Amino acid sequence: MFKEIIFKEDAINKPEKGRLPTSIAVLCGVTILALCTLLVGALISTQRHSEGLQQVVSSMLNKSGVENPVTAVLLNFRSYDTLLEIAVLLIVAIVMLPQATVSKSLSLIRVQQSADPGLIMSSLLRFLAPTLIIMGGYMLWTGAYSPGGAFQAGALIAGAGILIFTNVQYQVNMQSFAFRALLSIGLCIFILSGFAVALQTGQFLEYPQKYASAIILFIETAATVSIATTLLLLYLAVAGTQEEFNHDA
Amino acid sequence: MDNIAALLPALIMLPLAVSVCCVLIKNSRVCAAISIISAAALLILSAGTLLAINTYEAGVLRYAFAGWSQPLGIELQVSGFTALMTALTCLLVFVLSIYSSVYFSSSDKAIRFWPLWWLLIAGLNALFLSSDIFNIYVAFELIGLAAVALIAIENSRAALIAALRYLLVSLLGSLCYLLAVALLYREYGTLDLVQLASMTSDSASSTAALMLITIGLCLKTALFPLHFWLPAAHGGASAPVSAVLSALVVKGSFYLIARFWLDILAPAASDAGLIILGVFGAAAILWGSAQALFASRLKVMVAYSTVAQIGYLFLLFPLMVGNTQTNAFEGAAMGAITYLIVAHATAKSAMFLAAGNIMRIAGHDNIKQLKGLVRHCPLSIFTFGIAGASLIGLPPSAGFIAKWLLLSNSINTGQWWWVIVILSGGLLAAAYVFKFLNLAFTKDDDTFTKADIVRKISPIMPLCALALALLTVVLGFNAQWLLDISGTLVYETTGQGFTVQNLAGVAQ
Amino acid sequence: MMLSQLTPEIMYSASGIALFGIGLLGLIIVPHIFRKILAINVMGVGIFMLLVSSAKRANIDADPVPHAMVLTGIVVAVAGTALALFLVKKINDLAPSEKSQ
Structure with missing residues (x-):
């Protein structure tokens, strides 16, 4: 019923x-x-609350290590939420990894020089892919000062990855150790950094103020790598390309 | 004491770290070994937390993540109740990890199972310990997606469809909850549970938020009539996954419904609402038990029995009528429900493991074709019987104590009509448990005469199931011990609680 | 209803709730499974709109906490959507007997 x-x-x-x-x-x-x-x-x-947490955040912003309040909330004040969010992405990545059917010794990326991607694809590859990656790097860096950050950067780099790997010339081996390492490095570095700073400050994820901006950038870089790899995997798994390489090779 | 508080994040971070290790290692034996060792470590840690809470007079431990206390940061909060839930989680995870290491030993599913399993555990501990409404949303998504993924590793079309329906329901439930979070934040400007509890009023926005939370979380808890997704999902998953879904995952969302109604949004709660929740609970008991009786597959029967048992939990609400203005998250009815949660978690996971063993041995779980099964797996049938006795509420079992407490609460509050529901639910449970046992003990049937139909399983599997079933008996014999703990299971929303931060402030 | 109560905040928030409702209706009545998954995303966007519009204030800077919640919510929504699409794809691959288009 x-x-x-x-x-x-x-x-x-x-x-x-x-x-x-x-x-x-x-x-x-x-x-x-x-x-x-x-x-x-x-x-x-119902009356809206007069200011939310705006005052509290801005009064502590100078201790956070970044100038952009949203990044400060995401990676310092409420970094634990972001850590769990990266773990959520890892779940989906695990589900979509192809079943282990081939040997692990294959390299991460395979290049087929003989294949011809065509004029449009090859020019897109030549101009758009590097631009996307550079823009991703810029997004990651600028997150400390203005809107931007790990997810935006990861999305741009994943875009470049999709462009590269939906092409006949390049294929990514999703069963290699390197690919799984890229998927989990974000969570791994986040937990390790949280633990490492706790040795210094006593609280999990509490950054020593002097190094806060460096640690945030470090964690964000690792997170960007994992986010980009996960989004690339999501696209490839749902769009269903790359079957050949990962199942029969 | 501060040592234990400082170790609280480990209850969440250790499972996440194990998950990362399992993704990287990709060797099922190594993953299983790491998992069992980590599960043992978690069990010790959670037991230590539980003991510490009981000796600590304020009854609440708090831990501020990243050193930022509320409202800016996210805090963990452990009371007696949540410590008990975490300890229960870690205990079940320990036994189920041992079981899974054998269950998946000859299967390539293990490579997916272990990392997802640990992400689910991390989500459960994060949910029980969290003191932040948005963080609870993220924990819900962690649990929901991991649970769906664990069902989907079964890879059959039926299991995938059950997983997809569960996923859509789970996302819908989370979004209702998130909308409520947005309303609460807009009105009160904080996300911390303790702060919220001291601020909430019965404004229209808070009432709407409570309504959304109730709808969203009842979807996740599978309260009748929102249980439609549960039998296929819990019945279609592999045995250890079904066990953890029924024993713990649905309890996580129930715990939050109870907390919002009786504690955080208590000013917005109405007596009529409490009674309506109870009525749905009563309907769940009767409908779930009746469906279990008519189920043709063993695991679907056990899953419908979960629908019924969830109904018992919702009888908490009408028993709290007139009691909401005081700190209602404690008290006699809450003690009964705590006992019921523990009793059901152990009995139901034992039952799902036993059903899993039977499925392995017989190759299917079609009840009618399981005649005379007792000769081939006496231990699993015995386990099923003990767990069934606890579900029915026969002494000496934890289920008996829980139902006894619930009955005496109903009578003490003058709501005798629930007694009828509880007793008829028990009778129906007896009917479906004995229907199966009767078949299993029927002799002179040639269903299993050919030895090659029956497969052998490792003795560890039935022993794990038996251990959980015996636990319900032990808890039944030691009722006073658990009740003593639940006597101190106080949610102190007004008390400051204990944080490392506070201590540091005093020291300076 | 007084016209003075219709502040921009209320209007944006109400549109967010309208989006939530449209998504919910779509989830229930639209038969196509892909559209149901999209409908869930529309619901999510509605909530994000409510969060963001309640963060904006006339005289002070916008509250960053709802913005952070939206960013976290988007990532979680991406994960949920991808998982749903993947399950649909696998169910289609395992479709019984006749091939689907």
Whole structure:
């Protein structure tokens, strides 16, 4: 009776089978409209807090090691959230890693010089990919001062990676140790740094103030590498290219 | 004392570190060895925390991550209740890790299993220890995605569909919760649970937030009628995964519903709401037990039994009516629920492991074709029987004590109608447990005459299951001990608690 | 409702809640599984909009904590979406008998 809520099993292949009766759809619409009205009413009738945590953050900003308050929150005041977020990305990466079917001795990247990517692809590769990587590096660096940071940088570099590895010329070996190391280095460095600074300051993830900006940049760089690799893996796993290399080689 | 507080992050960071090691090593034997050793270390650590909490008079330990105390930073908070939950988690993880090392020993699934397993454990400990509503959201996502991933390693179409439905439900639940977090932050300007608890009012926004939290987390806890995803997900996963999903994962979201209703958002809670939650709980008991009785597969039966047992937990709420203005996160009903959580966690994980053993031996878990099974796996059937007795509520078992406490609470608060529900739930549980045992003990059946149908399993697997089942009996014999702990399971929202920061401040 | 209550903050926040509602409706009634996954993302964006609009204030700098929450939320949403898409792909690969388009 309840088993097929959210989606019907057949509808994954044949969406037309998942259509709800109009009466139920209208009922859902009315209920959700009522819910939203109630929520908006609650917003209007309730006074917003006067300043949130803005004052608290800005009063401590000079101790955080960075000038951008959002980066300070993400990588210093609430760095523990970011650590768990990197762990969430690792889960998805583990699921999408192809099953181990080939030997581990293969190198991380394989180049097929003979393959011809075509004019458009080769010029995109030549101009866009390096630009994306440099922009990624800039994003990472500028995160300390203005909007930017590990995720934005990782997304740009992953874009370059997608451009490179959807090309026939280059293939990435997702079963190599190096690839798994790239996926987990973000979490690894985050935990190790947290532990290392605790030896100095006594609290997990509490950076010595003098080195805070350097440690933040270090952790962010490792996180960028993992984020970029994970996003690349997500794309390749869902888009379904690279099957050949990883299953039959 | 401060030593124990300083070690609190290890309860979360050690599982994460083990997970990274397992990703890198990719050798199932080494991963299993590391896992068992780490699980033992975690067990000692959590037991130490539990003992420390009991001797420490304020009853709450706090730890400020990165040295920033609330509201700027994220704090961990351990009370008697959460210490007990963490200790329970680590105990089950220890036994289940030993079981899994054998269960997955000849399977290439182990390479995925171990890192995901440890990420799930990290999420559970993070959830129980967290004192920050947004951090709890991240912990929920960690648990939800890891649980889905663990179901998906089964790789059959049915398991993948169950995992996808569970994922969408879990994301929907998390988003409802996140919307509530946004409303609460907009109104109160803080994310810390203790600060929030001292500020909340019954404003429209807080009431809406409580409603969203309840809907979102009831989806995750699988309270009837939002349980639709659970039987396929818990019934389709591998045995140790089913055990941890039923024993711990659904309890994590239940714990937060209870905390928000009875503690943090208590001013916004209404008596009518408490009673409605109880009514859904009662419906869950009856519906879940009835569905378990009609289930044709053993693991689906055990999964429906979880739906029913979750219903018992929600009887906490009506028993708290009229009690919400005082610090309601303690008291007699909470003691009963604590006992029920522990009793169900041990019994249900024992049952899922026993069912997993039976599935390994017989090659399927179709109840009708398991006649005469007792000859082939006496230990697993015995385990199933003991765990079943605890679920029914027969003495001497932890389940009996839990139900006894729940019954006496119902009568003491003058709500005798819950007694009928509790007793009929027990009868239905007896019906489905004995339905299976009866079949298993039926003789003179030729289902298993051919020796080659029956597969051999390592004796460690039934022994792990038996250990968990015996634990429910031990907890039943030592009721006073656990009740003494739960007597000190006080959530002190007004007390300052203990932080390393405070100490440092005093020293200067 | 008084018109004076319709501050920009309320209007942006209300649009966020409207997005949440649209996403929720889509999740339930749209039959296509990909659109359901997108609908969940629309819900998430609605919440992010509520968070960001409640962070902005007239006389002082914007509150950075909701911005950080949104960034964390985006990463988590990416992870959830990718996992869902991957599961759909694997389910399609294991589709029984007849091939899907």
